[in-house]
Amino acid sequence: MLGASLPPAAAAGAPDMPLQPVADRVWFVQGESAMGSAANQNFISNAGIVLTDTGVVVIDALGSPALAQRLIERIREITPLPIHTVIVTHYHADHIYGLQVFRDAGARLVAHARARDYIGSETAVRRLEASREELFPWIDEHTRIEAPDLWLGEGGHDEDVTLHIGGTDFVVRHAGPAHTPEDLIVSVPARSVLFSGDLVFRQRVPYVGLADSKAWIVALDRMLAFDPKVVVPGHGPVSNDPRSDLATTRDYLRYLRDAMAEAATNLEPFDEAYARVNWARFEKLPLFGAVNRMNAYNTYLLMEQEAR
Template identity: 65%
Template sequence: MAAAIVKTLPALLLALALHGAACAQDTPVPEPVAPGAWMVQGQSALGSAANRNFISNAGFVVTNEGVVVIDALGSPALAEELIARIRRITPQPVTHVIVTHYHADHIYGLQAFKAAGATVIAQRAAGEYLNSETAAQRLKASREELFPWIDENTRLVPADRWIDGPTTLTVGGVEFRLIPVGPAHTPEDLVVLVPRLRVLFAGDLVFRGRVPFVGQADSGHWIEALDALLAHDIDVVVPGHGPASTSARADLQLTRDYLAHLRRTMGEAARNMEPFEEAYEKADWSRFDKLPLFKAANRINAYNTYLLMEHEAK
């Protein structure tokens, strides 16, 4: 079993992987995060043809009856490369892929896993997005912006198994707790806790070391979800973006604090009917403005939060 392989790795290698010292690669290179558990780290960048949409993380856990993968990466080619990497580690087949949410950078690789025989599991709320015009238009745009990695053969893949509440999946004696935590980053957010390993695959509830993309998120519920996760006994967090963390509380807290800061500053402006531009310019962003993607994400995050807080105040 691959767990035995991981246990024989030098302690230094494991420590470096856990603390994110290994740089994000152009190709998905697995790094161990716990005995039998691995992750690949996407780049801190916007998706592009140059990076093949490799901007998100994926993880997997090897058991003696199969491999459980968490998220499918941002293109079929990346997923195929990940499958090949998994086969270098273990002869066990990929039996399941758990989708934390249906954003493009996490799901365009699903068709490669389906072709390999995996069962796809996701939270039922994703179905509405999957069948929406928004998802169709996003795929259409991706076929242009991310060509040739996303093309006319790339398709949206629904789950084989939709879950409605907390669910336990057991593979090879390893328990995976699937915990719906949306609406937060998306309506269908799902995190995966592996109690035996004390590892949490957090999806995009956690962006480590960079500014998250808030989009149309329900930031109030997102904060509540992070508060709930802080109550779990966790050693390692694998975020949706950024390196793995052995400082679970600190990294959950950073995302939480950023969201709370958005809500506090933009909420005050909305209540006072202060124009967004004035509120944005006078807000103190000094704690976050050195983080990667701050310039790309923060203004739109603040504007969407301003609109959300206007709506909540009605």
């Protein structure tokens, strides 16, 4: 049950959310290439759906309870089987604010133990408070941050974990710290599909935030070791040519690091360094104006720390 947090006729005002086929019994929904807003109900990220013999596995829960409810309605169009598990690739708002709907529907929630630091943090509290203002009525006083039922990587044991669900194996690998400390990637070997979370952004500028961009680049290379035929990114369209399509995210991160490393080494003020850099290669990508300067500044600070 969705609860009292949704305004009336929420479904009628929901963004379009077609299930896009990826492989046999695998689908995903693609969020808008935009910043989260009340107008799009925070539908700016992707979610994956894998149908097994006994239930459905969902990868990420979208950015509001209304969106999660809409996703469940879409799932009900293809199967009456229960939603067994939701695997959370990382605890950013656009991927987790729908978790409460899946929990209320009886799903088990799975995430990495490094997410504990965020779930119990003042940052998470402040982010939710801001979302209640910026994304109202889709995020409101009833929206809550859900902790997982199953923590992976407990006690520092970070080997790959295989979840056996309904005759299908899901190989879950901790790829962080990278985009976030708790990054998970999810491989479904029988379907040759890999869900990358926000290690991969396609056809838009990535959100770097406080990421460890050096480790992120390494994680991209390790992800390709799965040799998937298809990668479902955290944002943007599905990739049928992973080695080529991952290059945009990797090249952008490398460019940021190279440009800001030079500035940090030369003690060049950030504003001067940012103005000097030639951003032409990336400036036509969606969300460049919204996130690139912030990405560059955070990378500048990171490169200062790495130089010490």
